[in-house]
Amino acid sequence: MLQQKPLRRCEGTSMGVIVLDLRPGLGIGPFSLGMPIWKAFVQIEQQPDIYDVVHVKYFDEDPLKMDIVISFPDHGFHLRFDPCSQRLRLIEIFDVKRLQMRYATSLIGGPSTPATFVAMYAVFGPTFPGIYDNDRGVYTLFYPGLSFAFPIPSQYTNCCHNGEAELPLEFPDGTTPVTCRVCIYDSSTSRKVGVGSLMNKASVPPLPAGSLYMEEVYVKLGEELWFSVGGQHIPFGASPQDVWTDLGRPDGIHQKQVDQMVIHSATDPRPKTTLCGDYFYNYFARGFDILFDGQTHKIKKFVLHTNYPGHADFNTYIKCNFVIYGASHQDMNSSKTSITPGSKWEQVKEILGDCGRAAIQTQGSASNPFGSTFVYGYQNVAFEVMKNGHISTVTLFQSV
Numbered sequence: 001m002l003q004q005k006p007l008r009r010c011e012g013t014s015m016g017v018i019v020l021d022l023r024p025g026l027g028i029g030p031f032s033l034g035m036p037i038w039k040a041f042v043q044i045e046q047q048p049d050i051y052d053v054v055h056v057k058y059f060d061e062d063p064l065k066m067d068i069v070i071s072f073p074d075h076g077f078h079l080r081f082d083p084c085s086q087r088l089r090l091i092e093i094f095d096v097k098r099l100q101m102r103y104a105t106s107l108i109g110g111p112s113t114p115a116t117f118v119a120m121y122a123v124f125g126p127t128f129p130g131i132y133d134n135d136r137g138v139y140t141l142f143y144p145g146l147s148f149a150f151p152i153p154s155q156y157t158n159c160c161h162n163g164e165a166e167l168p169l170e171f172p173d174g175t176t177p178v179t180c181r182v183c184i185y186d187s188s189t190s191r192k193v194g195v196g197s198l199m200n201k202a203s204v205p206p207l208p209a210g211s212l213y214m215e216e217v218y219v220k221l222g223e224e225l226w227f228s229v230g231g232q233h234i235p236f237g238a239s240p241q242d243v244w245t246d247l248g249r250p251d252g253i254h255q256k257q258v259d260q261m262v263i264h265s266a267t268d269p270r271p272k273t274t275l276c277g278d279y280f281y282n283y284f285a286r287g288f289d290i291l292f293d294g295q296t297h298k299i300k301k302f303v304l305h306t307n308y309p310g311h312a313d314f315n316t317y318i319k320c321n322f323v324i325y326g327a328s329h330q331d332m333n334s335s336k337t338s339i340t341p342g343s344k345w346e347q348v349k350e351i352l353g354d355c356g357r358a359a360i361q362t363q364g365s366a367s368n369p370f371g372s373t374f375v376y377g378y379q380n381v382a383f384e385v386m387k388n389g390h391i392s393t394v395t396l397f398q399s400v
Contacts, residue, residue, distance in 0.1 A: 025145020025187030090202035121168035132160035140194035145187030150177035252282035287320030
């Protein structure tokens with residue numbers, strides 16, 4: 001089921017046509033190819049008067065199967081994010097009349113500037129012949145990191161001989177086609193990206209060397225986290241000073257109000273309503289939290305987030321690219337016994353075994369419209385699982 005979540009809805013009419021700078025192969029306006037989805041939301045939140053109606057679309061049953069799409073229906077364009085890396089791979093303008101683009105000193109699109117074939121050819125210059133899709137009746141013209149799709153009326157399909165056409169394309173009656181779709185994509189490869197199956201050829205630009213985004217975080221259950229890029233080892237029992245030194249200043253610090261799971265511990269002598277003195281270091285930009293004991297000031301838990309759409313915490317954290325190994329930690333290269341953000345619950349059970357019934361976790365229907373999740377506990381680790389079988393959070397601890 002394709003889910004569509006309105007991020008914001010304002011009453012009244014559309015704000016009208018906006019003008020965004022077009023950067024072939026790089027992006028449009030404030031949106032850059034390769035940017036993480038959370039940065040796109042930051043841009044949206046900073047300009048609420050412009051991006052007043054925003055839809056988030058994703059495939060609820062299998063969120064890794066299709067793009068996560070941020071859509072601006074009033075402005076006629078989509079941002080398509082790779083579902084695994086959650087980085088922007090393709091910008092798709094589907095209604096050129098609703099969005100005006102600025103390239104150098106030229107304006108493209110909008111209600112008064114038709115984006116015709118001849119006009120685009122004049123702005124961007126000569127290029128190689130494009131591709132004609134006979135089934136769709138669409139001719140696509142390509143430039144580095146940029147493509148324009150033009151619908152061809154059936155009576156003029158003979159203008160596209162052997163799938164190509166003479167450039168600039170004009171019909172015998174003196175008219176020229178108007179683009180129906182514009183795609184902006186990474187130009188570091190020679191791939192041609194357009195409508196239909198060609199849309200799937202858009203890939204995310206490579207990350208710069210040393211980037212911490214999607215850094216693999218190796219988990220040694222009951223012992224430590226190991227960060228693959230920086231090389232830091234953060235063990236249970238480490239102090240706030242240790243963490244601050246190795247990982248830098250946290251993005252947030254907050255006190256844990258109530259330990260909701262303490263009621264399940266038969267050996268814990270504390271009254272079940274006691275306020276908890278423990279506190280979190282939140283590393284939102286790295287996808288995890290660290291919980292410190294309020295008395296000893298030592299690490300007692302790590303919480304790793306997958307940032308799946310359809311979860312109440314979506315876009316609060318980036319995706320933590322963790323790797324958890326099963327019973328044996330000797331073979332650090334074995335993918336068959338590892339649990340990652342892409343693992344589903346059935347795969348976890350194959351690796352760790354059945355753990356019995358789940359605890360039900362919900363934040364209430366008012367604050368969590370996505371419903372409850374299921375928490376399964378093992379020695380040293382607990383998994384919060386969504387209804388679609390994907391893992392939303394992983395909590396690491398040392399079993400007593």
